[in-house]
Amino acid sequence: xxxxxxxxxxxxxxxxxxxxxxxxxxxxxxxxxxxxxxxxxxxxxxxxxxxxxxxxxxxxxxxxxxxxxxxxxxxxxxxxxxxxxxxxxxxxxxxxxxxxxxxxxxxxxxxxxxxxxxxxxxxxxxxxxxxxxxxxxxxxxxxxxxxxxxxxxxxxxxxxxxxxxxxxxxxxxxxxxxxxxxxxxxxxxxxxxxxxxxxxxxxxxxxxxxxxxxxxxxxxxxxxxxxxxx
Amino acid sequence: xxxxxxxxxxxxxxxxxxxxxxxxxxxxxxxxxxxxxxxxxxxxxxxxxxxxxxxxxxxxxxxxxxxxxxxxxxxxxxxxxxxxxxxxxxxxxxxxxxxxxxxxxxxxxxxxxxxxxxxxxxxxxxxxxxxxxxxxxxxxxxxxxxxxxxxxxxxxxxxxxxxxxxxxxxxxxxxxxxxxxxxxxxxxxxxxxxxxxxxxxxxxxxxxxxxxx
Numbered sequence: 001x002x003x004x005x006x007x008x009x010x011x012x013x014x015x016x017x018x019x020x021x022x023x024x025x026x027x028x029x030x031x032x033x034x035x036x037x038x039x040x041x042x043x044x045x046x047x048x049x050x051x052x053x054x055x056x057x058x059x060x061x062x063x064x065x066x067x068x069x070x071x072x073x074x075x076x077x078x079x080x081x082x083x084x085x086x087x088x089x090x091x092x093x094x095x096x097x098x099x100x101x102x103x104x105x106x107x108x109x110x111x112x113x114x115x116x117x118x119x120x121x122x123x124x125x126x127x128x129x130x131x132x133x134x135x136x137x138x139x140x141x142x143x144x145x146x147x148x149x150x151x152x153x154x155x156x157x158x159x160x161x162x163x164x165x166x167x168x169x170x171x172x173x174x175x176x177x178x179x180x181x182x183x184x185x186x187x188x189x190x191x192x193x194x195x196x197x198x199x200x201x202x203x204x205x206x207x208x209x210x211x212x213x214x215x216x217x218x219x220x221x222x223x224x225x226x227x228x229x230x
Numbered sequence: 231x232x233x234x235x236x237x238x239x240x241x242x243x244x245x246x247x248x249x250x251x252x253x254x255x256x257x258x259x260x261x262x263x264x265x266x267x268x269x270x271x272x273x274x275x276x277x278x279x280x281x282x283x284x285x286x287x288x289x290x291x292x293x294x295x296x297x298x299x300x301x302x303x304x305x306x307x308x309x310x311x312x313x314x315x316x317x318x319x320x321x322x323x324x325x326x327x328x329x330x331x332x333x334x335x336x337x338x339x340x341x342x343x344x345x346x347x348x349x350x351x352x353x354x355x356x357x358x359x360x361x362x363x364x365x366x367x368x369x370x371x372x373x374x375x376x377x378x379x380x381x382x383x384x385x386x387x388x389x390x391x392x393x394x395x396x397x398x399x400x401x402x403x404x405x406x407x408x409x410x411x412x413x414x415x416x417x418x419x420x421x422x423x424x425x426x427x428x429x430x431x432x433x434x435x436x437x438x439x440x441x442x443x
Contacts, residue, residue: 078426201300
């Protein structure tokens, strides 16, 4: 359906100020959706890298390393997104010009890293010792044990949970509108502030819901499918 | 380490007091609301159950920021005007309540039906079955979950300054506007870390005390 067809449909709505706001929102939605997804992907990559490092640190046999990693997780889990994001944004801004979108990626990625680290840790520790020993007994090198036994089993357990965390990042990316990013929420806030049509919020919520709910449902299904039974 | 100038620690302290009040009040309202939602979620009436599922999935599938801003904008437009504190409690309760109701339900499902059936077979009254069998087991499942929920509410509180509540984030923004000093957010993060470690420490202690031998 083209923009003209949409407008003629919206013209049928009884509340024309809502219709105008809705048509503006829908027109600005595609780039805004791109920004939201961009923040989500960037944050997810950052959280995966940092989470993997901290998660491996927690399973380290070196007591100093594992304790340090554990404390990073304990402390990191107590940090809420709003002050973290404003600190990251203004601190980097005082040194170099930074885009709100990039600041949002960093802040959301940092905030989710401790949770990601815990996932990696539980994923690694769920691999039964017997399987690792069996692989060693068969003459696998340590590298082969990791690549052929630990990683496949751990991935199977972690994949759905990582997906759920990424959905969480998508929802949390909405706060980036506070520092001026033109993501879904940012675009909506501009429209609502200039047109006073609060009903648009329901449409905005629905936009996120239509992405988050199916993905989350699929991940729950995947979790049941991949569940280990031994 | 550097010292934060006293001209803003006073303001942040005032905001902290509001945040703590918010945390206490919304922990209670969220727990109560989650019980209501749980009752709807497991109701024998299909329509009520659907309402419960719909509410839980919708609030878990939309951003907190959008919920807070929507509640803030929508209530006055239908003629309901609340104090910022009340609006904040409402937003937190509706958001975290959806997660808590779902975790209550998971807890309820994990209770084995054997002991309850055994108690009924022994001729215990319904009240006694609940008091001596169901309640002790469910409490041990629910209490650790409550620790997580207070943590989640703590992490939710810095979002509600968006409704005009003068808690730490609002004060921080004022301080930053006046002094251009963004290190105020570092102070706020430090306060949240202390509060969070206290809460998770207390929750772990209670969980240890309640563990079955």
